[in-house]
Amino acid sequence: MDPGSRGETDEGTDIRRDRSSAVDDPLSRQDPRSPSGAGPRAGKTRAAARRERDLRTTPRPSICQHGGRNVKSPDRRAQILGSAARLFEQKRFDEVLMEDIARAASVAKGTLYSHFADKEELYFAVVFDGICRLNARLKQEASDASDPTAQLRAMVHAIVSFFADNRVFFRLMSAEDARSATGRSDHRRRWSKQRHGQTHAIAEVLEAGARAGVFRVTHAHVQAEILRGMVRSVLMSKADGLGVEERVDIILQSFLVGLQND
Numbered sequence: 197m198d199p200g201s202r203g204e205t206d207e208g209t210d211i212r213r214d215r216s217s218a219v220d221d222p223l224s225r226q227d228p229r230s231p232s233g234a235g236p237r238a239g240k241t242r243a244a245a246r247r248e249r250d251l252r253t254t255p256r257p258s259i260c261q262h263g264g265r266n267v268k269s270p271d272r273r274a275q276i277l278g279s280a281a282r283l284f285e286q287k288r289f290d291e292v293l294m295e296d297i298a299r300a301a302s303v304a305k306g307t308l309y310s311h312f313a314d315k316e317e318l319y320f321a322v323v324f325d326g327i328c329r330l331n332a333r334l335k336q337e338a339s340d341a342s343d344p345t346a347q348l349r350a351m352v353h354a355i356v357s358f359f360a361d362n363r364v365f366f367r368l369m370s371a372e373d374a375r376s377a378t379g380r381s382d383h384r385r386r387w388s389k390q391r392h393g394q395t396h397a398i399a400e401v402l403e404a405g406a407r408a409g410v411f412r413v414t415h416a417h418v419q420a421e422i423l424r425g426m427v428r429s430v431l432m433s434k435a436d437g438l439g440v441e442e443r444v445d446i447i448l449q450s451f452l453v454g455l456q457n458d
Contacts, residue, residue: 273311276301281322285364289319320383323372326365327390330358334394344405345452351398352447355427357440366431395420411452423451 279301283292294315298305312318337350359366372387398420405411413419430443438446 269311272303272307276303276308276311276318277322277325280318281326281364281368284319284322285367289315294318323365323368323387324390326362326369327387329362330355330365330369331390331394333358334397338397338401344401344408344410347401348398348405348452349444349448351401352423352427353440353444355424356431356443356447359431360440370428395424398423423447426451 276297280292280297283296283300292315294308295305297315297318298308301308308318312321334351334354337354338347341347341350373391375384395417399416402411402413402416402419406413406416426447430447435443
């Protein structure tokens with residue numbers, strides 16, 4: 197155990213991230229802070245156990261403030277999240293130490309613990325921060341559009357442009373999408389809620405287009421999932437030289453028009 201980690205260990209928290217495929221989901225099985233389900237992990241200091249007890253009795257923040265305890269330092273928190281995101285994208289969860297994150301963010305380890313209880317909380321703060329910012333951009337761009345076709349394009353553009361600017365989040369969110377399918381932890385349920393919120397927003401635009409007579413919709417939510425899958429495939433493809441607008445054109449051309457000639 198790292199002697200300066202305030203009781204942090206990596207053996208119980210086992211989030212594994214394969215860089216190109218689905219990942220095992222031990223967090224869905226049991227609370228990594230309490231393998232027995234009955235109390236703090238063996239070997240944990242009294243201070244760490246007391247901190248966790250305080251956290252369990254503290255109301256959860258909203259989804260976009262997940263893991264944020266020190267609201268007086270939003271810039272420092274953003275600095276920590278950015279550094280942590282890059283490390284989690286480059287290495288498996290268990291290979292990243294809190295001291296690595298502190299060094300990358302140019303802060304003391306104690307500063308990390310003033311914002312986040314442990315590495316697990318910091319990890320999920322990173323991924324929730326990403327999806328919240330993506331959802332905010334998606335809703336903003338869609339609200340500025342005047343008709344269903346323009347709204348659909350705005351949504352696809354929001355997703356593609358966000359990940360073009362934030363490639364690190366694409367890998368992390370893809371891993372969370374895979375884990376949330378089977379995960380039963382509170383984190384996984386909250387992630388699924390955010391993900392389904394995206395699908396629901398797209399489905400609403402498809403249904404609006406169907407009512408306006410511009411889209412042929414047979415099952416809005418299934419077709420919304422298909423569209424999200426097409427976006428993900430284009431983002432994963434090695435389409436060198438294609439910009440955001442060109443990628444959006446390809447996605448919408450394939451989704452709305454298809455490949456078959458009339």
